[in-house]
Amino acid sequence: MNKTTNEKKVIIDTSVLIAASLNHTSNELGGILIQDHFYKISKPLFSYFQKNLHKEIGVVTLDIENIARAKIINAVIKKISQLTRVSHSQLSKNLNNYSDTLMYITNSLLKNMNLVTRIPVNEVEIKKLALRAHHFYEELKTKLRRKNPKKRINKRAREGIQGLKGYFRKFAKEDERGNIRVYKKLLKKLNKNPPDINDCRILAQAISLSKRKKRVAILIASTDYHFSKVKLDADDALNTFIPDNIMRNFGIKCDWPDSILNEITK
């Protein structure tokens, strides 16, 4: 961490706010099993905030709250859209069940939001910084392309002993096998699912907070791969290219909520 300080603030990204809230709802509804690992690792961070409310470690912005609600609404609407038109009484029963479920989810969201502090943002500054964040992500793609191991493989083959260039290429390919897979996959992922305006704004808000609070280390707790490490394939190791670059460029540590919890309780 660039800043030499003990004080830390954790920006709770939408993904973690939703995960912890759905985990809470699951318990309210009798411990419905939700398989995703992220639901389990998000809860302890909020339990820590609850025990340390006075420290106001967890922060959100209005944007984060709005996006969290929007994501939940989209998931609910998507599900209800699949309901075929049934009898009036059946439809009314179904809609009531959905309504009650959404009330439980909203209640959980509110409970978690009460454990964090909503910080104000300067909209003019955020717009500028969001543009900077957008450029940052674009540069990441260029960087990734440059890091493509193909060039290094070609170079090693070119510089190999005459007559044995084929072997040199083979060895280089062998050495870079993991890199070829990872960089291709990450680039493909970034092209297929680029960071949207919301991601850029959240990063912008973190940069802004970091600038305002010079003596405080700013962290982002997120499971979104636009901020945090990501498993590109089931058999791959976790890739930290994006969070490493966010740290290098903006001095902001981004990680999954369990790692962030370790970081703030060190």
Added chain:
Amino acid sequence: MLEQINKLENYFENMEKDGKVDPYLKDSLSTIDQIRKNLNKLDVVLLLKKDAPNQLFELHHLINVNLLIFDSMHKRLKMVKESNDNPKIAINSLNVLPFLKEGVHNINKLRRDELTLDLAMSLQMVASRNNLFHFESSKPKKNLGKIFGGIVEGIDLTV
């Protein structure tokens, strides 16, 4: 219904200002009863419409949230003397009424827009913060759990 809510707003303003409940209690309770009746009627009309289920749901959920808030308001008003809840009930209600008005404005027209569900969720949160939203579903948790599981499936936490 907006007129009734305006009336209610006046009663609460007076309760807070005068520090008295008695001159306004009976009227405010009956106004809430009327609003609840109207909301229930509109819900019946809504569910008879041939709109797509997701469109019906948005307003139906907003009506349900409104009803629960008016239920809480009614309960607190009925107990106001015993629990010494004035002016707190008046202040809490005055915090929530502007949002209720916005909701009722949509409900009256039976017209939804893309922000209807967001308004319903925000309304529930504001009301909860003002101790005007108490909810425990009467439906079996097993049924709701199934629905909840379906909703969770639709959320990707990595993007």
